[in-house]
Amino acid sequence: MPMIADRRVLLLGIALAFAICSASAQSIVPPATPSLATIDWSKSELITITMTDYEFTPRHLAFRRGLPTRLHLVNDGTEIHDFTAPDFFKTIDLRDPSVMRSSGIGIPVDPHQRKDVEFIARMPGRFGLICADHDWAGMTADILVE
Numbered sequence: 652m653p654m655i656a657d658r659r660v661l662l663l664g665i666a667l668a669f670a671i672c673s674a675s676a677q678s679i680v681p682p683a684t685p686s687l688a689t690i691d692w693s694k695s696e697l698i699t700i701t702m703t704d705y706e707f708t709p710r711h712l713a714f715r716r717g718l719p720t721r722l723h724l725v726n727d728g729t730e731i732h733d734f735t736a737p738d739f740f741k742t743i744d745l746r747d748p749s750v751m752r753s754s755g756i757g758i759p760v761d762p763h764q765r766k767d768v769e770f771i772a773r774m775p776g777r778f779g780l781i782c783a784d785h786d787w788a789g790m791t792a793d794i795l796v797e
């Protein structure tokens with residue numbers, strides 16, 4: 652009889668420990684974000700960055716985490732420029748990943764061309780942005796996700 656009582660106490664203890672662990676695990680899961688398929692991209696926040704020879708305008712970009720965003724890349728220069736931000740791209744979900752081509756770290760834009768990049772930023776932080784072709788000329792900027 653004491654053996655059975657001990658076993659019940661043990662099982663109760665395990666169940667309680669499991670309940671506490673599940674509850675704390677749930678509390679650290681970030682708020683649910685809609686899957687890409689259900690997002691209304693027509694409501695994207697539009698942010699434009701212009702690339703010239705050799706600078707980004709503006710030099711500080713700010714995006715809001717969790718909101719659909721449309722980044723409009725404009726190349727008003729005479730050379731190809733590249734929106735290169737490897738750490739930033741690791742933290743976003745692109746609507747159309749093929750916009751990256753195969754590089755995975757940047758988006759090239761030909762002279763006098765435009766490109767739209769739609770995404771949802773998933774993590775807050777500050778990220779470096781350069782033109783991989785012209786960072787030596789000071790073509791650098793930064794990205795804030797808040």
Ligand SMILES: [Cu+2]
Pocket residue numbers: 705731732733782783784785790
């Ligand atoms: Cu460039």
